Amino acid sequence: MNLMLKVTNLSKKFKDTNAVTNLSFTVNQGDVYGFLGQNGAGKSTTLRMLLKLITPTNGTIEYFEKNIDHDKNEMLRQTGAIIERPDLYKYLSAYDNLRIFAKMSGIKASRTVIMQQLETAGLADRYQSKVKTFSQGMKQRLGIAIALIHEPKLVILDEPTNGLDPQGIADMRNMILRLSKEMGKTVIVSSHLLNEIEVVANRMIIIHKGKKVVEGNVKELLDPANTLLQIETTNDADALYKLEQSKWANFLENNGRYIRLRLNKNDIPSLASSLSNMDIGVLALQPRHSLEDYFLSLTNNDTHVEPFTN
Amino acid sequence: MWSLLQIELYKISKRPRTYIAFIAIAGIVLIIQAAFKADPGYLNILLQNVDDTFAVDKGNVINGYFMCYMILNTLLIQVPILVALVAGDAISGEANMGTLRLLLTKPISRQKIIGVKFLASIIYTVALLVFMALLALFLSMIIFGTNDLLVFRSKNGESEILQITQDDVMWRYLAAFVYAAIALTVIAALALLLSVFAENSIGPIVATVCIVIVCTIISNLNVPIIDRTIKPWLFTSYLVGWKGFFYIAYDAENVPIKGSMENWASIRNSLFILFAHIGVFFGAAVFFFKKKDILS
Secondary structure, three states, rough: OOOEEEEEEEEEEEEEEEEEEEEEEEEEEOOOOEEEOOOOOOOHHHHHHHEEEEEEEEOEEEEEEOOOOOHHHHHHOOEEEEEOOOOOOOEEEEHEEEEEEEHHHHOOOHHHHHHHHHHHHHOOHHHOEEEHHHHHHHHHHHHHHHOOOOOOOOEEEEOOOOOOOOHHHHHHHHHHHHHHOOOOOOOEEEEOOHHHHHHOOOOEEEEEEOOOEEEEEEHHHHOHHEEEEHHHHHHHHHHHHHHHHOOOHHHHHHOOOOOOEEEEEEHHHHHHHHHHHHOEEEEEEEEEEEHHHHHHHOOOOOOOOOOOOO | HHHHHHHHHHHHHHOHHHHHHHHHHHHHHHHHHHHHHOOOOOOHHHOEEEEEEEOOOHHHHHHHHHHHHHHHHHHHHOHHHHHHHOOOOOHHHHHOOHHHHHHHOOOOOOOHHHHHHHHOOOOOHHHHHHHHHHHHHHHHHHHHHHEEEEEEEEEEOOEEEEEHHHOOHHHHHHHHHHHHHHOOOOOOHHHHHHHOOOOHHHHHHHHHHHHHHHHHHHHHHOOOHHHHHHHOOOOOHHHHHHHHHHOOEEEEOOOOOOOOOOOHHHHHHHHHHHHHHHHHHHHHHHHHHHHOOOOO
């Protein structure tokens, strides 16, 4: 894999607040790179630094081994981005917005090309409508069309599912996968929801309070052989006793609060049947990856944080 | 650059607020013209101060050139507010809409973006003045006809009338409109500078208007120490410098010299100060915009 983006010791300080501290990561060509962190973790600040919207206090960003401080336009020419909301010129039509941003991206898009993009975004029949009449989902689709009109190699999407309805979220996920698999784009996508990243990304980073917590391959980080299963029963004390006497005793992980077993995800059906045979009244079986657990503990501001190690 | 300017002008043309200034100017000019056409008696009020000193043929005073001079006298004080409406919105409006961050993710330098916005503001200002010229000068010429232009002014506490023959008027108007465009460009540059710091349009527009009002008040104060120290450097002291083109020089026999100006050196100095202000305001706008973190 070719290294596309290399970020080294990136920091940003706003007055007395360290928004991002010594953040380093790499993005390979073809990656769908997930950027995960709770709100205020520093995701948007980092992505804005990548796009030169914000000047870093420290650190370097290299695009194909060239420092972007020397030629930011070279990188921007090959990048399409939506940062936070897809804010567009509300008083202009979808067609005008696309035409204007195509020109600004340095390409002369013909009417046919613009209409094709609008067709792909499902907005061809509304091409003359002003953007102020669009729903959030339609704006998001138009924003994506604008980000892609100049055929960039790198696409940066900051919280792209924010404000979308379930159908919109599903469409967005499919589109990110299509960008990567069919169009060969490298995508950086941020979210505060692990499951969103899990579905689309092949590599990911978690940041918390501007610092890197973990970075790596999603499959490895979310290893199904390392699933933590939380069980809710009608009588936890009785259930725990029965489990300790069973073949599942070695899988038990007692934290004093919940009944938890660390096991392979494939073993869950077998466990469910054992619980039934042991006459344990099961209310819920909740599988969790240890990464998710860790991420949730950060998100919920839980003081009992067990650091996840890769 | 041309392509970017086209885009900027297209965006300006599509915003309703762009036309507020044109509607306001058209309304004021047409009301003044209609009032004078319906009741030329208003001229008597205007002339009451000079009636005792000069014998004025009132029938010839009101003509297209005179009307234009009077309208410019009234309007050019208010036009800065109208210019601020567009220039003050240039960057802050984009920040407010959220389009600034999308704009700056395109491979265009920030200098170019702000340069194009400034150029578009200048073009808007010129368009406003051309529109004003069409209505105030050419429409007045059609409605009231043409004749020699009489310019009334107060000099050293004394009223006086300057007479400019009609074949000597048009170039003065052209020069006056060019001067006014330069003076208003200072306002555009100031509004653009303030626009860099704001996340909504109201702030820079109101701030520009406030600065113009405060500076105009200072420019009109007659305090010797201010006259010497502050006034010469305030751009508002030169906003009405266009009038200098109508202050014709007289020869020793008190005959107006065709094609002359009483004090060209003063106009030249005014232009220098105005250009310096444009340079400082625009330079500062570029400097701060290049350094600005886009958080909107």
